[in-house]
Amino acid sequence: MGAQLTQYLLTGVTIGAIYALVALGFSIIYNASHVINFAQGEFVMIGGMTTVSLVDGGVPLPLAIAAAVLVAAAVGLALEKLAIERARGASVVTLIIITIGASIFLRGLAQLVWDKNFHALRPFTGDTPIAVLGATILPQSLWVIGVTIAIVAALGWFFARTLAGKAMLAASHNRLAAELVGIRVRHVLLLAFGLSAAVGAMAGILTAPITLTSYDVGLMLALKGFAAAILGGLGSGAGAVVGGLTLGILESLGAGFISSAYKDVFAFVIMLAVLFFRPSGLFAARSAERV
């Protein structure tokens, strides 16, 4: 029982770290633009698929990862420049649909560039399970958790210490005031999409050796990441991380002790419960107004 619980917790933290990264991607874009970017999962897919095909083509892994992150970031920038920026001033509903269109477009493109099959990426450092307190953990899971911690720390430093990060925070709090002190909000938006895409791509690369990757892995990951962002409080960085980990652990426990067939349902039941009882999330960036 104890060992089983430890096993579920370890699995949960690994999945949770991935959800946290996807949720962070949502929050970065939501903060800068108030757009809920439904193409977030496609950044994850592009990261994983690009790395797999580069590695298969003989490119060394670290180089392939760097290239994949750059490709995803370029797609993020293009999405902002070609679609979101052109629709400035449009309603929230319109912007949501534009990102949904982008997500379908990118999935269709991936289907053409690659194929409809599942692809596996070699684990970064072997696949001999490591024993921990009676349970086991794959080396790749350690990579997932370690890199996630590094990314969260780097983002924390970026938003607290650098001029560009502070400018992004300022623009998210009050767009007009940010413009008045000389921040170019257009650049902030562009940066947000590029950064969010890069974080999403890392999630896709880290998880590709564990869950395999294909042209349509993005959808479910995006929806779960979205649920994590709501749980933590949309727009809150700390909330995204806590929300992602909570969701991952609850999902893993639910699949283990309640029903594995309903594994994918838990995240959405939790999301509905949060919306009913605490709509601003665990770490509200802004409180939801009651009418």
Added chain:
Amino acid sequence: MLAWLARARTGGLAALVAAIVLLPLALTNNYHYEVAIVVGLNAIVCVGLNLLIGYAGQISLGHAGFYGLGAYGSAILTARYGWPPAAALAASTAGAAALAYLVGRPILKLRGHYLAMATLGMGIIISIVIATEDRITGGPDGMAVAPFTLLGYTLAGERTWYWVVGAALALAVWLALNLIDSPAGRALRALHGSEVAAQVAGVDPGRYKVLAFVISAVFAAVAGSLTAHYAGFITPAKASFLHSIELVTMVVLGGMASTFGAVIGAAVLTTLPQVLTLLKDYEMMVFGAVLMLSMIFLPRGLVPTLAAALARRRR
């Protein structure tokens, strides 16, 4: 007479009925009828969804869930419990309405786009339950549905179904137009304009938004139920997130806050994939691109944009 024709409630409805009556002249084979029937069924969902999106200013990302409830409710009650189809339709529609009320009531008290998130979660839960409970629903393989019988008469054949769906669509549009012109409709439009101003005038925002949400769920469930009986077979894809997105896109492409826009949007997006299959591998890309481009260049939708262009020319 002219004023009567120019009003959407009367003239527009007359134009729609005329289009439904005259369309069979252009339909030469069963395949054409099939496409027209699917357009009609989708249009019923969109007319309801347009009340929510266009008038209550809320977006639902889970309407395929209500559609799936209607379809599977009818299929299961008739096949497994031997209910008459009309009773099954009424019961599954009532179920969808009750669910919409339960979800909508707490969520629509909040300002902002929380309904989009709640309906997204609700829709996915419904579609996973349908795909998982395979002993009742047939699982991912889907299940067969008995034909619709009423008072000993069985609805069969494309032509019969065309008139049934045509009549149902005309009824749906008539109901929607009347609602929009009623005090409830004026309250909804006031809310969309300015929630604060509407509240000052005595409108309870939560109540009217819930009303629009429940009505849109009812329209979706009825269309889902009819679809199940017409097609004779249903799969969980009907209740999927992607189908929810398609439905929202039809409404927004046709034109928010335009009942006939919703019908046109349903017609365009239902026939488009039939044309796109010619493009085979490029189908998904083109669909995504059409979505993005129409939202960027025609954010108000086809019908309102064209109407505005016509009005400018007339002046």
